[in-house]
Amino acid sequence: MIAAYGLALGVLAGLLMEPSIPEALAPYLPIAVVAALDAVFGGLRAHLDGVFDDKVFVISFVSNVLIAATIVYLGDQLGVGGQLSTGVIVVLGIRIFSNVAAIRRHVFHA
């Protein structure tokens, strides 16, 4: 419940504050958001499986974001930033799809 409130609060704050993103962070933010989404869907699936653990969720969330950002940063340094971001997005997209599929099975039993 608190998690849902937090999400709503964050969206509201983003809408109201109209934040400007620092130039240095601009390339990493989209990847970080997708990585965080992956962690969130993973957490939701675990919750429905009855094995949700706060600690695991927090660690997976933070590490997902950091690893994704690091990969993109490395890619930028190596000159393959565009390709590597695409790769990261694809992998995270696949994970999100499989997590959502599991959630769907829980919710709709189908």
Add this chain to the structure above:
Amino acid sequence: MPEPPTSPPEGSTKRSLRSQLFVGLLLAVLGFAAVAQMRLTRDDTDYSGQRREVLIELLDSLSSAAERTLVQVDELERTRDELLSSSERRQIAIDEAESRLQVLEVLTGTVAATGPGVTITITDPEDSVAAASLLNGIEELRDAGAEAIEINDTVRVVASTFFTEQDGEVRIDGVAVRPPYLIDAIGSSHTLSEAVIFPGGLADEIERLGGTVSVEEANLVEVGSLHSIDAPEYSQPTEG
């Protein structure tokens, strides 16, 4: 603050609450970042959020487009210059043709002409002035550079003009001309009057025949009679 170990249920609730708050905080950060990123993407009109490679590609395509456009501009400018110079040439040709047309029109007597010149009046009380004398006079005027000549305000003297006599009358181009003869000639008025009154010239000849000649120099002589020309029937211009 350390939890009292004696109340595990309460502590576990507190820890669970704290980690739930932590999860909520993370999700709040996620929502905030997602909204911010969406806003950035939607407002991204100044390329500030683009990757370096994309920007370089954009720049490349822009500069090659600019190059192509410059080449086109060059070509179009060249075409414009060519058109301008050709239309200029055409205008020059038209001007030349027009001035030539004017000269020819005056020479062939198809237009009226005005200009400085002389008016010569020849009286012939004894009816003794013949066509030959008038022709001599005209030749003298032509020799003096007369550009347009008419007689009695009725006959324009041109290249094909002929003088005949019939029944004691002088006929010019078939038109009867009676004395007093009035010759209008356009040209240098002084030279023309000299051509008439020089010793042994037209004036002397007429006076020997019993007539009189008066020459009047004028700044504006009008030659109003016209000569109609027919297209040549036999002769054709040759090339070159």
